[in-house]
Amino acid sequence: MGRAPCCDKANVKKGPWSPEEDAKLKSYIDSHGTGGNWIALPQKIGLKRCGKSCRLRWLNYLRPNIKHGGFSEEEDNIICSLYISIGSRWSIIAAQLPGRTDNDIKNYWNTRLKKKLLGKQRKEKSSRGKQTVPRSSGGGPYFQTGPPPPPPPLLSLQPIPYSSGEEARFNNHASIRRLLMKLGGRFSSQDPNNSGLTPDDHPHYPAVDEEALLQPMYGDPIDQLIASSDQTPMPDVAVLPHSGLVGAEVSCGVYENPQGLEFFYDDLVNGSVDWGEMNQWIGGQNEVPWSIINGHS
């Protein structure tokens, strides 16, 4: 038994919206609002459309202050950072970009950003010369498996400038981190490998150090956090050095610091990383701070 259809499929119009339909819908909502019931709305105004279709049309095109196309480099950075951190939660990503819709961002990611990012990633990995291992099937949500396409143009990403005063929007690393915390992230100075525990064994992390979170990150998060499409199977939890930018579903990654040293997620986890180099990278501290997220089942 399947779910009942939301409308009578035989009696609703599908396909592109006409200007007349747009005008009807916009005019009604402008003067009456949605009435809290999208399903009933098209009948009220005499549209042969599914309520869900009306809702989509309104949210993506007709409502005020919608922007289309022309994504700025800053928006690219935010989308990439968030996608790498929280995955394909387009509505959350869209909420941080005023005037953008989740559908628009999703399309933009699928058609352009993903390819650019993959191109960048491939170049970095091939220059490193490390043999890659095909990922197991069904491994994760981020990148397709299979033969690599021809390298697309590289994405030119600039670091997001740190701004301590920006609170309302999501355009700096501190606010990115705050959002990730809100989504269930935790930050810890403990190294789970040293403690002999897996991140899943840490139900409670120390209190969040807000001051530390407000420190600028090291370099461009995209450079630090390029998820690998054909590394080992997806680990359960992201563990990133120092930066504090973490995600529930960030997979194995390649981290490159300003000095050109690279660390692979599996190297970190397996303990084969050169901690001296890592400590130099992160500022000569005695211990490598780990950032762990546990908002992940």
Place this chain on the structure above:
DNA sequence: AATGCACCCAACCGCGCATCG
């Protein structure tokens, strides 16, 4: 100029979740 191909994007589909009676 014609054809094929790749890309883009608006729209649809189905599922999970929240709410309500």
Place this chain on the structure above:
DNA sequence: CCGATGCGCGGTTGGGTGCAT
């Protein structure tokens, strides 16, 4: 508590368009 209903979301599709051959 439970089933019905509606909403919101992410994945996918298919038509339009531009470019390469």
